[in-house]
Structures are given as C-alpha cells and as structure tokens.
Amino acid sequence: MQLDLNLLTALDALLEEGSVTGAADRLRLSPPALSRTLGRIRRHTGDDILVRTGRTMTPTPYALAIRDQVRDLVRQANQVLTPSRELDLAALERTFTLRCHDTLATALAPALLRIVADQAPGVRLRFLAETAVDTDDLRHGRVDLEVGADAPASPEFLSETIGHDQLVVAMRRSHPYTNGIDLERFVTQPHVLVSRRGRLADPVDEILATHGLHRRVLASVGTGAAAAHVISGSDFLMTVPLGMSLPLIEAFGLVTTPLPVPVPDIAIVGVWHQRYDTDPGHMWLRTQVRAALTSAMRQLPET
DSSP states (O other): OOOOTHHHHHHHHHHHHSSHHHHHHHHTOOHHHHHHHHHHHHHHHTSOSEEEETTEEEEOHHHHHHHHHHHHHHHHHHHHHSOOOOOOGGGOOEEEEEEEOHHHHHHHHHHHHHHHHHHOTTEEEEEEEOOSSOOSTTTTTSOSEEEESOOOSSTTEEEEEEEEEOEEEEEETTOTTTTOOOHHHHHHSEEEEEOTTOOSOOHHHHHHHHTTOOOEEEEEESOHHHHHHHHHTSSOBEEEEHHHHHHHHHHTTEEEEEOSSOOOOEEEEEEEEGGGTTOHHHHHHHHHHHHHHHHHHTTSOOO
C-alpha cells in the first residue's frame, strides 16, 4: 500500500483543531482541499475520524485512541526530516579516526589534542599512520579524515586545502653545508627520502630533471622520524616540509637551509567521504584540524 505521509500531518491537525476549517487554516490549505484529504483518511482507516454533532465536529473513539500516537509520529517525522544542526560539544561522545603521515601527526596532534580536550572532553582521537597501499578505509568509515598532500580522484570524496608548507633541506648540526648549499653540491650529496611506498624519487627529482640534473638518493624510509634519526648521525641530506617537520628537527638537533632550486610550496589537503560533509560533529572536527594546523604553522619562519 502506498502511504502518503502528508495524511498524518492532516490527521494531526484535524484531531488538534476538531474542525476542517481550523485544520485548513493551520495547514494553510483551503477547506475543500482538506475535506478531500479527510475523505482519503477515512478510506484508509475505515473510520469517520470526525463526525458532525450540531454545529461542531466530534472525534470518534478510534480518533481519540490514536490522537497521541499521531502527534508523536508527526513530531518524529519532523525530527527526521529537519534534523538539528546544533552541536553540544560538552555532551558529544565520539571517536574520530585521522590518517596522516607521522611527520604531520607529530606537528598536528599536540595543538589538536589541546583544542579537543578543552572544547569536547568526550571526544577521542585515533591517529593512524599512512599505509604502503591504498585502502577503502575512508570509503567504509574506518577513517574519518585523511590529511596529506593529495586531492581525491573519486567524486564520492570531498577535500579542501587546509594549509601550505615550504620544502627545505635538513641536515645534522655539524654538517659542512649548514650555511647553505648550492645546486651542484646538493645533487652530489647523499640523500634519504621519506616514502610510505618505498619510492626512490619525489617531486624534487622531477624539478631537477628539468635542469638536466639527478641527485644521489641512497635510500627511502617509511617515516620522517626514521629519516631524521638517520641523518642526525651522518652527512646525508633530506628534503622536508619545514612547518610539519619542526618538532622532528628540534628533537633530533637538525638544522635547515633553503633548497638551491625553486620548488613550489606543498599543499596540505584534508579528505573525507561525502556522507560526512554536513555531519555537525565531522564539520567541527575539520574546523579544529584547520585551527590546529594554523597553530602549528605559526612557527614557520618567514621567507
């Protein structure tokens, strides 16, 4: 049976007002239109619902029996179709899962956790490391937000650029080129790359190739912390995003110098599944991630 839920709204008004005219005024309909709707309700229920008693109309026993139930159904339908967008952070109990590179997590997590602990004490965060292969975790809701350098290819995912970072050369404090390195020395020095997929080239190599140059890459490691540890005890170099890497640079006693070739700043992109786009809790999370990243990037030296 095809049910028209508008009949519930009309029935609620009829039972509340006790007349076709009053219900029509309440629903901004004409009395003849509501009379026709009452006729449909009578056919569906097999009950007269309202019967005339002199100049007024009286609800039937069945109508009296269902009046409260009808009112509750209409209220519940309104709640479903017009959900509240207000978010009670003090009462919010939710776990959000974020996935990002360990270097970004190191920079982002302290500021983000301070914000969350202050605003929404019932919220918990899980930071997952990037994987070596692509997964369906974002699609299936196992990850709420991915933060990285890549925009999504599929239209089911939404994204926004939440910041930018500049690339610099990092090295140990006693390295011979702490005061600056030219392009010739840069390509001949040994390099360590950070790559979750084990790649031995990155966009810097593409730019060098346009100059007819090729740098000496000795290894790639999966995390920024591992790379920082390697170069802290050697003359190896690594190219890093400065703002995101500041905690590691400070922790391992490294220094940085500008790249000897112009390289565009890298974008920091947040990606989420479209089903979370208007979810109030997720919207709040994305706002706080932007705020935390802005806080972390305030330490970035001006160029």
